[in-house]
Amino acid sequence: MKKIEVEQKVLAKNDDWARANRERLRAGGIFSFNMISSPGSGKTSLLERTLAALRGELPLAVIEGDIQTDNDAARLRGFGFPVVQINTGGLCHLDASMISRTLDGLDLDALRLLIVENVGNLVCPSSYDLGEDEKVVLISTTEGDDKPLKYPAIFRRATVMIVNKTDLVPYTDFSLERVRANALGINPDLTVFELSCRTGQGLDAWLDWIRSRVAPPPAR
Numbered sequence: 001m002k003k004i005e006v007e008q009k010v011l012a013k014n015d016d017w018a019r020a021n022r023e024r025l026r027a028g029g030i031f032s033f034n035m036i037s038s039p040g041s042g043k044t045s046l047l048e049r050t051l052a053a054l055r056g057e058l059p060l061a062v063i064e065g066d067i068q069t070d071n072d073a074a075r076l077r078g079f080g081f082p083v084v085q086i087n088t089g090g091l092c093h094l095d096a097s098m099i100s101r102t103l104d105g106l107d108l109d110a111l112r113l114l115i116v117e118n119v120g121n122l123v124c125p126s127s128y129d130l131g132e133d134e135k136v137v138l139i140s141t142t143e144g145d146d147k148p149l150k151y152p153a154i155f156r157r158a159t160v161m162i163v164n165k166t167d168l169v170p171y172t173d174f175s176l177e178r179v180r181a182n183a184l185g186i187n188p189d190l191t192v193f194e195l196s197c198r199t200g201q202g203l204d205a206w207l208d209w210i211r212s213r214v215a216p217p218p219a220r
């Protein structure tokens with residue numbers, strides 16, 4: 001009983017931070033999304049592809065969440081965008097107060113897009129609103145097409161599902177039709193992108209989705 005009360009208080013406090021982040025980002029005209037998946041689904045790989053494509057086109061920043069290391073931030077720094085690594089020191093998710101502190105150090109006036117890569121985990125990050133506009137859940141074809149059924153919360157809260165590593169489909173028993181049906185059964189409003197960060201197939205539709213979400217620059 002006590003444990004439940006404490007958890008509710010933690011989540012309520014998190015929601016306060018998240019609300020403040022959301023107001024701050026909206027006021028700045030910054031679109032934001034939060035990428036959530038198991039470790040190894042390809043979040044950082046997709047960011048490498050995304051940053052390479054949007055270089056010179058869209059001013060963005062990336063927040064990288066990991067339990068340890070700044071390996072992922074190091075992979076992304078070469079693209080010329082601000083990249084901030086948060087190490088949670090054992091915690092299995094980012095929370096909204098961590099994002100708030102990171103926003104303090106970013107030049108928000110210069111940004112139109114904020115991308116967050118959450119800690120690799122399909123469970124904990126789904127409960128913690130960061131103040132982002134949308135949650136993007138990734139699943140790769142080596143994980144099994146039943147994962148939406150086993151971890152429904154994040155598929156319910158996400159607006160986008162990315163199925164990555166389509167290049168590996170011939171070597172697995174993963175079915176693109178089944179994963180789509182499983183996910184849409186939980187959340188019929190999900191927008192689904194199938195792509196391969198290895199071959200680049202399917203990336204254009206994902207990039208167009210980002211472009212469609214970002215507000216046009218203010219008129220001068």
Ligand SMILES: Nc1nc2c(ncn2[C@@H]2O[C@H](COP(=O)(O)OP(=O)(O)O)[C@@H](O)[C@H]2O)c(=O)[nH]1
Pocket residue numbers: 037038039040041042043044045046120164165166167168195196197198199
């Ligand atoms: N074959 C294949 N491998 C991929 C693809 N995307 C990512 N990978 C590999 O999957 C591994 C984990 O990718 P990473 O981006 O670090 O995943 P993250 O933990 O979700 O950030 C790396 O070895 C990537 O090279 C893909 O589309 N096809």
Ligand SMILES: [Mg+2]
Pocket residue numbers: 043044045072117
């Ligand atoms: Mg990563």
